[in-house]
Amino acid sequence: MAQQLLSDKVNRAKFLVDTTAGNGKDSLFLAQNSPIDAMVWSFDVQQAAIIKTKELLSKYSLDDKVKLIIDSHANIDQYFNRRIDVAMFNLGYLPNAQHKITTQCQSTIAALQKILGLLSTGGVISIIAYSGHQEGYLENKAVQELLTSLPSNIFTVGCWSMINHSNNPPILYIVEKMRGEAYESTAPQ
Template identity: 50%
Template structure:
């Protein structure tokens, strides 16, 4: 049985949206596991666009996808997810964020509240009606706590008619466990 955590729950929530997806975003490639999950669970015609600011992260993602013969479905972009509007101008079916730093990498290089908010805003504007975004946030360290709080405040203030926003977390875990946000777009919206 798979261990239940914020990432596995993100996969659980987003999985039903993938069988008919045309365009899916991994806003934070990291070690490539979310990108691989998206590639494995979408039709052959689906395009997955995966962003990261670290060449090391994209190299790991490329190797992982190649091992599974799924690199053909994925466009790897070495840039901040804040700049998604420079690359995407079509409807998005689903998107995933796994915030924080690259596991096994430099902990000083991390997602930031400002770039994450910009990426979220850009994706929300392009998200199809009934599209879904998952955001795994990590309040267990100072920078992650600030980013999680910023994301929470932003999502709390989204128009409730345009979006449904949920929050999942482990309540019996110590040391500020990860928090998963799930956002579904209910109707068109502009920032």
């Protein structure tokens, strides 16, 4: 669903970020569907995730288009300072790996604030949050609080969830920057 909603923007994007590389599926989607001269940067704190992502990209000969970084997405500003057209967050832990290595409230909010500040006009962010585990519950709450507080004259934020599923199904947020005003977040971290 996130990929479907973003695909039109991805087709025209120049600079894209996968903030949680994981198994590489979103990085592959961004690399495959963006223009040939676009650049994708993908972050993950786990070496295993970076290796998996690299393997997947190699299979499709897309390694050159994606810069893989083993570091927290909270540090993205140490790697570039340019407008981001599309960013994807798929929060939580790597499927079939250690559940204790999961995205954390504080670093997720720090990354989201930095990306909001760098988002190009017309740029979009997708965030998939999983509130069914303890850290995910807090993280989703913080993400929702931050996104709800965004000025509506600059951003439009939508939220999509499966309302007939039990056990805390994932929640998808889509943020679009509608106007060119500068944005500096004042939300609490």
